[in-house]
Amino acid sequence: MTTERETNRLPLRAGAMLLLAVAVVFFGLGIHHLTTSGDNDESAPATSAAVSAPVPAPASNTQAAPAASGKVCVVNAGEVSGLAGTVTRTLKEKGFTTAEPANLQSNSLNENTIFYHPGQEAVANEVNTALGGGYSVEQRSAGQTKLPACTGGVLVVAVNQ
Structure with missing residues (x-):
């Protein structure tokens, strides 16, 4: 019964990790935009x-x-x-x-x-x-x-x- 519960949680963990990775990428892009805006305007x-x-x-x-x-x-x-x-x-x-x-x-x-x-x-x-x-x-x-x-x-x- 424990293995059945563990396999049901696997998609949830993968989704949470994917969401966390996307949040980190957007946070990094936001920091990059704040630190470089005005320095090298194209x-x-x-x-x-x-x-x-x-x-x-x-x-x-x-x-x-x-x-x-x-x-x-x-x-x-x-x-x-x-x-x-x-x-x-x-x-x-x-x-x-x-x-x-x-x-x-x-x-x-x-x-x-x-x-x-x-x-x-x-x-x-x-x-x-x-x-x-x-x-x-x-x-x-x-x-x-x-x-x-x-x-x-x-x-x-x-x-x-």
């Missing part, structure tokens, strides 16, 4: 593809210099919701050609910064002036791989207002 390059889409220049503007000087990409790297959209609207109103605003999943930047490629410093300074002059203007280096591409344009990283 979502930033995906966002940059949308940001770097070409935007046609407006047909006619009273401020021809900003429109002719290239595209401006704006990303929100701060905690203020909608900041990139606000900055993008401001630049559009001032005659700049802008890409879709996006979010930057990085905590490595803590000040408003405008990044430009070689030969675009004047454009970056125009953007800074249009935004009230509160941005740091820096040339983009090859080592800044976590920033969106913004091909052919100036990148505005907005952290706070």
Whole structure:
């Protein structure tokens, strides 16, 4: 009679062990996600593809210099919701050609910064002036791989207002 009871418990034990193994795997995945989120975001390059889409220049503007000087990409790297959209609207109103605003999943930047490629410093300074002059203007280096591409344009990283 004891052997009959033992064989009936075998599927129960196997099910419990399987459930325990699944719980351990999910716990490990949760810990991995918590410890690595923000360190190596793969979502930033995906966002940059949308940001770097070409935007046609407006047909006619009273401020021809900003429109002719290239595209401006704006990303929100701060905690203020909608900041990139606000900055993008401001630049559009001032005659700049802008890409879709996006979010930057990085905590490595803590000040408003405008990044430009070689030969675009004047454009970056125009953007800074249009935004009230509160941005740091820096040339983009090859080592800044976590920033969106913004091909052919100036990148505005907005952290706070």
